[in-house]
Amino acid sequence: MALEVPPVVPGTLSRPTVRLPESFYTRPALTVARELLGAHLVLEEGRQRRVGRIVETEAYIGEHDLACHAAKGLTPRTEVMFGPAGRAYVYLIYGMHHCFNIVTEAPGIGAAVLIRAVEPVEGLPPQLRTDGPGRLCRAFGITLAHNRLDLQISPLYVVEGEGVPEARVARGPRVGVEYAGAWAAEPFRLWVKDSRHVSRRPARGARRS
DNA sequence: CTATTGATGGTC
DNA sequence: ACCATCAATAGG
Numbered sequence: 001m002a003l004e005v006p007p008v009v010p011g012t013l014s015r016p017t018v019r020l021p022e023s024f025y026t027r028p029a030l031t032v033a034r035e036l037l038g039a040h041l042v043l044e045e046g047r048q049r050r051v052g053r054i055v056e057t058e059a060y061i062g063e064h065d066l067a068c069h070a071a072k073g074l075t076p077r078t079e080v081m082f083g084p085a086g087r088a089y090v091y092l093i094y095g096m097h098h099c100f101n102i103v104t105e106a107p108g109i110g111a112a113v114l115i116r117a118v119e120p121v122e123g124l125p126p127q128l129r130t131d132g133p134g135r136l137c138r139a140f141g142i143t144l145a146h147n148r149l150d151l152q153i154s155p156l157y158v159v160e161g162e163g164v165p166e167a168r169v170a171r172g173p174r175v176g177v178e179y180a181g182a183w184a185a186e187p188f189r190l191w192v193k194d195s196r197h198v199s200r201r202p203a204r205g206a207r208r209s
Numbered sequence: 210c211t212a213t214t215g216a217t218g219g220t221c
Numbered sequence: 222a223c224c225a226t227c228a229a230t231a232g233g
Contacts, residue, residue, distance in 0.1 A: 058225070067225070077220060095217030097226045114225060134226045144219090176225050213231080220223090 016040075016160045022152060025085035029059040029104040029111040033190050036102070037169060038161035041118055043140045045155055050140050052118025052130055053161060055195040058174045059188040060101070062111045067180035067188075070110025080148045081110040088156060090137070090147040097134030100142050102151065102158070116175075116189070119197040131199040168193050175199070 020039065025032055036054050043050045060068035069091070070081045080089050081103055089101040089112050101112040117131040120139075124130065130139045137143070142156070151157045171187040178184050191198045 060225075069225080072221080075221075091225085092217095092219055093224065094226050095219075095224090097217095099225060101225085116225085132226070174225070179224085211231105211233080214229090216227090216229105218224105 019152060019157045019159055020086075022084065022086040025102060025104050025151075026106055027085075027104060029061045029113050030188060032102070032104045033057040033059040033113045033188070034169065036113060036115070036158065037190060037192055038164040040121060040159045040161050041115065041140070042159060043142070043156050045141070048123060050123035051121040052124065052136070052140070053121050054115060054118050054158075056115075056117035056131070056189070056191040056198045058114040058116055058190070060112050060114065060174075061188065062105070062109055065111075065180075065186075066183045067174060067177035067186075068110065068112075070112075074110070078110055081112050083107055084150075086151045088142075088146050088149040088151065088154075090142060090144055092144060093134070098137035098142055098144070099133040100137050100140075100146070117191070117195075117197055117199050119195060131197045133199075164192055 036057050039054050041052045041054055063070045069078050072078055074082055080087055084107050085104050087103040089103050090098055093099055101114045103112050105111040114133060116133050118136055120126050120130055124139055128139055130136050146156055149156055170191050170193045172189050173185055174189045
């Protein structure tokens with residue numbers, strides 16, 4: 001039988017379209033945070049398709065991690081973190097910004113990766129700021145309505161990217177978790193060194209050319 | 210460039 | 222009361 005050749009959508013040629021499987025997320029949050037760098041976040045709604053390359057993540061590794069919301073125990077809000085991996089954990093912060101996380105590890109372990117910044121790839125104005133967890137959610141239109149979504153079967157998902165070599169990965173303390181004692185110093189924030197779309201860290205000498 | 214502050218609502 | 226934030230503002 002003749003092979004059906006799908007039409008080429010401009011700008012999508014050679015871009016992977018296969019979702020990262022649930023097994024990708026059923027691993028330690030720090031591993032997932034590292035390997036999500038370079039992957040593509042996708043949100044489809046109707047004809048709209050928004051794509052961003054993930055360039056900054058943070059790992060929240062479990063109940064014992066005092067910076068992790070799961071440290072509060074199993075509550076209505078944190079319940080999704082204790083469930084299967086590869087689900088969206090979205091919450092509202094400071095009454096006006098949303099943060100998008102992906103649940104990691106096996107059920108029973110409350111861990112997740114916060115997506116902190118992407119580079120606009122498709123469906124987003126190139127000048128639109130997508131650095132920072134709140135701005136990124138605003139750009140994609142991610143809200144509490146997306147909480148608990150299964151990234152295998154929802155219009156919100158992640159596909160494999162080109163991968164980022166270790167030499168281009170930087171690590172540092174997570175942002176905004178000073179309340180977490182010794183856990184605040186752990187280098188669980190990862191970003192792509194040479195990306196111009198990494199969020200600015202608060203009160204540090206951020207050298208720019 | 211740095212530092213400060215106000216906005217605003219879910220959660221416990 | 223406490224935030225896994227952001228934009229606007231004031232000042233050097």
